[in-house]
Amino acid sequence: MKKTRVLQAALITCSLVFSAASHAGGASGAMLGNTCAGCHGTNGVSNGPAAPTIAGIDYDYMVEAMEEFKAGERNATIMTRIAKGYTDAEIEAMSEFFAGKKYVKAMQKYDAAAAKRGAKLHKKYCKNCHGDTGISTDKDDDSGVLGGQWKPYLNYTFADLKDGKRSMGKKMKKKMKNLQKAKGDAGVADLIEYYASQQ
Amino acid sequence: MSDFTRRKFLKAGIATAIAGASATYGGFVIGGASKKVVVVGGGIAGATAAKYIRMMDSSIDVTVIEANKDYYTCFMSNEVLSGERTLDSIKFGYSGLGKHGVNVVHDTVTGIDANKRVVKTAGGDSFKYDRCIVAPGIDFKWETIGGYDAKVAEGTPHAWKAGPQTATLRKQLEGMRDGGTFVIAPPPNPFRCPPGPYERVAQIAHYFQNNKPKSSILILDPKKKFSKFGLFKAGWKKHYGYNPDNPTGPGMIKWINSEAGGTVSSYDARSKTLTAKAGKFKGDVVNIIPAQKAGKIAFTAGLTNDKGWCPINGKTFESTIHKNIHVVGDACIAKPLPKSGYAANSEAKVCAAAVVALLQGEGAPTPSYVNTCYSIIAPGDGISVAMVYAYDEGAGKIIKVKGSGGLTPGKFDPVMREREQQYAYSWFNNITSDVFK
Numbered sequence: 001m002k003k004t005r006v007l008q009a010a011l012i013t014c015s016l017v018f019s020a021a022s023h024a025g026g027a028s029g030a031m032l033g034n035t036c037a038g039c040h041g042t043n044g045v046s047n048g049p050a051a052p053t054i055a056g057i058d059y060d061y062m063v064e065a066m067e068e069f070k071a072g073e074r075n076a077t078i079m080t081r082i083a084k085g086y087t088d089a090e091i092e093a094m095s096e097f098f099a100g101k102k103y104v105k106a107m108q109k110y111d112a113a114a115a116k117r118g119a120k121l122h123k124k125y126c127k128n129c130h131g132d133t134g135i136s137t138d139k140d141d142d143s144g145v146l147g148g149q150w151k152p153y154l155n156y157t158f159a160d161l162k163d164g165k166r167s168m169g170k171k172m173k174k175k176m177k178n179l180q181k182a183k184g185d186a187g188v189a190d191l192i193e194y195y196a197s198q199q
Numbered sequence: 200m201s202d203f204t205r206r207k208f209l210k211a212g213i214a215t216a217i218a219g220a221s222a223t224y225g226g227f228v229i230g231g232a233s234k235k236v237v238v239v240g241g242g243i244a245g246a247t248a249a250k251y252i253r254m255m256d257s258s259i260d261v262t263v264i265e266a267n268k269d270y271y272t273c274f275m276s277n278e279v280l281s282g283e284r285t286l287d288s289i290k291f292g293y294s295g296l297g298k299h300g301v302n303v304v305h306d307t308v309t310g311i312d313a314n315k316r317v318v319k320t321a322g323g324d325s326f327k328y329d330r331c332i333v334a335p336g337i338d339f340k341w342e343t344i345g346g347y348d349a350k351v352a353e354g355t356p357h358a359w360k361a362g363p364q365t366a367t368l369r370k371q372l373e374g375m376r377d378g379g380t381f382v383i384a385p386p387p388n389p390f391r392c393p394p395g396p397y398e399r400v401a402q403i404a405h406y407f408q409n410n411k412p413k414s415s416i417l418i419l420d421p422k423k424k425f426s427k428f429g430l431f432k433a434g435w436k437k438h439y440g441y442n443p444d445n446p447t448g449p450g451m452i453k454w455i456n457s458e459a460g461g462t463v464s465s466y467d468a469r470s471k472t473l474t475a476k477a478g479k480f481k482g483d484v485v486n487i488i489p490a491q492k493a494g495k496i497a498f499t500a501g502l503t504n505d506k507g508w509c510p511i512n513g514k515t516f517e518s519t520i521h522k523n524i525h526v527v528g529d530a531c532i533a534k535p536l537p538k539s540g541y542a543a544n545s546e547a548k549v550c551a552a553a554v555v556a557l558l559q560g561e562g563a564p565t566p567s568y569v570n571t572c573y574s575i576i577a578p579g580d581g582i583s584v585a586m587v588y589a590y591d592e593g594a595g596k597i598i599k600v601k602g603s604g605g606l607t608p609g610k611f612d613p614v615m616r617e618r619e620q621q622y623a624y625s626w627f628n629n630i631t632s633d634v635f636k
Contacts, residue, residue, distance in 0.1 A: 025565060026565055027564070027565045027566065027567040027589075028564060028565070030552075031548075031549070031552060031564055031565065031566065031567050032567050034251070034545075034548045034552075035545050035548070035567055035568060035569035035587075036569070037544075037548075037629065037630075037633045038541045038544050038545065038569065038571060038626060038629060038630045038633060039571060039622065039625060039626045039629055039630075040629060041629040041632060041633065042629075042632065042633045042636075046625065046628075046629055047625070047628040047629050047632050048625060048628060049621060049624055049625055049628070050618070050621035050622055050624070050625045051622055051625035051626070051629060077583070077607070077615055077618050077619045077622055078571065078583050078585050078607075078619070078622065081585050081603065081604050081605045082569070082571075082585050082587060082603065082604065084587075084600075084602045084603045084604070085569075085586070085587025085600040085602070085603025085604065086587065086600075086603075090567075150625075152618075152621050156618055159614075
């Protein structure tokens with residue numbers, strides 16, 4: 001047991017040195033992050049209508065998303081082309097940058113009645129990993145921000161999930177399947193209205 | 200676990216770096232007044248540089264000198280021509296820069312003394328600087344088309360600097376009879392916004408289709424090909440009528456390229472007739488976009504090369520001709536970055552970071568640049584080109600990051616094209632806010 005810990009500590013130290021060294025002389029997280037502002041807004045706070053806010057994004061979530069874009073595993077218009085321009089160290093540095101920025105919810109129109117129905121669905125199917133209002137405060141969730149995200153982006157995301165153009169964990173797959181079975185596309189639409197109502 | 204620890208480690212590193220910087224900066228405070236940056240020109244590049252310098256180091260005194268009270272973005276101005284948006288929607292003021300503590304002076308710069316580090320204005324003021332950022336945008340090589348000059352352009356607009364010129368062209372299109380011909384003469388390379396003329400063709404075709412369906416568009420081009428070549432040709436064909444195999448054949452859009460004699464040599468404003476090798480062409484509405492060079496002040500300040508553009512160091516955007524003067528945006532030679540709004544915004548941030556570091560007595564940081572250009576061919580049909588760029592320290596130049604970027608796939612996917620249009624609008628909202636708010 002003790003031995004394992006020592007080994008773990010040694011490994012961590014190694015990876016620290018390696019990761020710092022591999023990015024030494026590279027562009028900083030701020031330098032990299034600033035290039036994203038043209039489409040995602042200053043510090044990643046998007047003014048919409050569709051490009052998602054990435055300020056305050058979960059670090060692990062963003063690294064994974066960028067790696068998936070890079071590998072062409074996540075459906076996208078332009079991000080699959082852009083993500084190929086960055087090394088793993090650069091992706092980590094820019095994810096660090098955006099994870100440290102303050103999330104700002106989008107001000108947008110929503111259907112109040114649908115949002116009310118969506119709130120119940122969120123509680124039942126999504127809350128465990130996406131937090132009480134679609135914004136998880138638990139870093140271990142590694143989940144995307146839904147509450148207050150731009151509606152067209154949420155629409156694209158749910159459409160891609162349904163079409164299998166975007167990967168899901170086992171648990172999420174099951175929840176989504178159950179939601180579809182119980183409420184269908186209308187349920188998803190209500191859910192999106194709920195997230196849009198978080199302002 | 201390891202991620203978390205590493206994150207902490209990185210944060211500690213950043214904190215140390217900040218402490219180091221402020222210690223160095225402390226030296227300046229004791230030494231005297233705050234450092235001064237004067238930005239000449241408040242377009243996309245100039246305004247971005249000013250705002251980001253203040254965001255990076257609020258102790259630096261930043262002044263923007265800009266002749267106009269408002270800025271009209273060239274990007275999305277083609278949608279004003281088609282009536283899809285208002286001129287007001289592409290108009291931006293300078294109060295946002297004020298909120299970042301940038302001094303904005305509305306005056307025209309008449310000279311820059313690189314030795315004394317002073318900027319002089321038509322209003323008779325002098326501004327001292329430690330570092331100057333010149334962002335004058337483009338000017339036209341009026342001498343390249345006989346009979347077409349700044350005066351004639353009031354009636355036959357170029358509309359390549361948005362604003363009153365855009366309004367004039369829109370008015371002429373609205374006044375045109377159904378069945379009329381719109382003639383557009385795009386410029387030779389290099390020029391501001393490489394896909395712009397061809398998006399303009401698509402937007403005006405969209406307007407004609409809904410309002411004047413018997414009308415046609417003739418492109419007289421001094422080039423063999425252009426940006427997003429395949430995507431535009433396919434888009435014109437799909438939505439408006441264009442035959443790639445017979446570009447002057449039936450269809451709303453006709454294209455005469457340089458090989459077919461499309462290069463315009465002269466223009467007769469009275470009869471609205473353009474002369475090219477291929478013949479004489481009369482238009483009901485004519486749009487001539489002349490060959491381009493760096494904005495006037497770049498020449499006055501001696502920042503240009505024999506081709507009329509400003510050579511710079513790609514890591515700092517400092518002029519290779521005059522020390523302590525940086526040139527950003529369309530006026531500088533930042534190849535392989537294109538002369539686009541996104542590139543200007545990206546260059547300005549690299550320049551801002553370099554200027555801040557240099558004023559703090561540090562070396563310029565490692566740059567990273569991005570370009571993304573959206574074009575809207577028709578409602579629901581957006582296309583894009585993107586690229587990530589890096590600085591090659593050994594070669595001393597900006598390079599494309601291998602494997603990155605590229606075009607919207609050629610195969611038409613309505614779902615993804617619709618998304619691209621929405622992302623184009625998002626880009627417009629976000630870049631303008633990043634520059635002016």
